[in-house]
Amino acid sequence: MASQASRTVVYAALAGNLAIAATKFVAAWFTGSSAMLSEAIHSLVDTSNQGLLLIGFRRAARPPTADHPFGHGMEIYFWGFVVALLVFSLGGALSIYEGIRRLSEHEPMTGAWVNFAVLGAALIIESLSLRVAWRELRAQQPEGSWLSAVRGSKDPGIFAIFCEDAAALGGLSIALIGVSLAYFLDMPIFDAIASIAIGVLLVFVAAFLARETLSLMTGESASVEVLADVRAVLNSDSRVVSVDEILSMHLGPEEILVAIAIDFRDEMTSVEIEAAALELGEMLKRKQPAIARVYMRPLRHRDAMGATEPVPEAGSA
Incomplete structure (x- = not known):
């Protein structure tokens, strides 16, 4: 399920891009x-993308069913992947096509002041939208570079919008340079070249977004920090001899499934093991609220060589 923060980022980007797209088409x-x-075209695609993410949020919030016992949280990753494809096909490819088509035309630009005014206003609006996305991204990932923050985020409602807004600012800067050169040097070819450069930028961003969302769609693990906290909580409990394996997967931006193979003290009874598993599961959820489900597979040592055999599983839903 999407957080209120990610919805805020999407709504801010939607409002800005809708106004900018209409103004750019007129210009x-x-x-x-x-x-x-x-x-x-870029702004129109971005507007459509925000609409798709809102659809994704709504569908991902549906409760679990018999066919989807873990809920529908991962569907937001599918819609994030669709957004990446749209940025590539409609944004990048059409911009490159339009630029190539205009290379052979040599009509001088008219009313260049309109372009400058629209680009200046768009730069301000996109900067404000990027600031909202960056603030929420930093709230999730307070340390490291912007690239590590984007890669560390599991919420496409935040990292996809941040990348879109960053690409929008880059595209606007390219457009401003191209329009300026075309107008002041009276060489319309620079306008066409700028269009191609914008398309290449969008294709690059689309490929990056597709890679990040595809990783989440295929069952990406929880972050290193989350797994470290899980191991620290388990190892600090006197009832735990060792933690043999920790498997995790994101069921949604704020829903993590954790499966643990754990060795409890041999003198513990099955009732005590079950109680310990339930208690440790609650401790993990308090330590990392994003952990939604915990499953533990207790193991018992058979000999001093370290061979193990499973005992009845205990879980914490």
């Missing part, structure tokens, strides 16, 4: 700028 029609048309 592109008035001036005939290829770079401005590419930016208009």
Whole structure:
């Protein structure tokens, strides 16, 4: 299920991109700028992407069913992947096509002041949207570079919007340079080149987003920090001899499943082992609230060589 923070980021980006897209299309029609048309397409695609993420949030929030006993939280990753494909196909590919088509045209740009005004306003709006996304991303990942923060985030409602806004600022900067060169040097080819460069930037961002969301779709593990906390809690309990294995998977941005193979003290009875498993599961959830389900598989040592055999499993839902 999506957090309120990720919804806030998406709504902020949606409002900004919707206004910017309409303004850019008017400016592109008035001036005939290829770079401005590419930016208009980019903003329209971003607006559609935010709508898709909102659909994903709603569908991911559905309760568990017999067919989906762990819920539908992972569906948000599917919609994040669709967003990446749209950025690639509609944003990047169309911008490159438009730029190549305009390379052979040499019509001078008219009303360049409109482009400059729209690009300046768009830079301000996109900067504000990026600031919202960056603040929420940093709240999740307070340390490290922006790249490590994006890779560490499991919420496409935040990291996808951050990447989109960053790409939007990059595209606007490219468009501003291309329009300026085309107008002041009276060389329209720079406008077409800027459109191609914007498309290449979007293709690169789309490939990066697709890679990140695909990893989550295929069962990405919890972060190193979460797993370290899990192991620390278990190892600090006097009833635990050793933790043989910890497996984890994200069922959603804030839902983690943890499966543990654990060796309790041999003198403990089955009732005591079951009680310990339930208690440790609750301790893990308090330590890391994102942990939604904990399953433990107790093991018992058979000899001094370390061979083990399973005993009846105990779980904490």
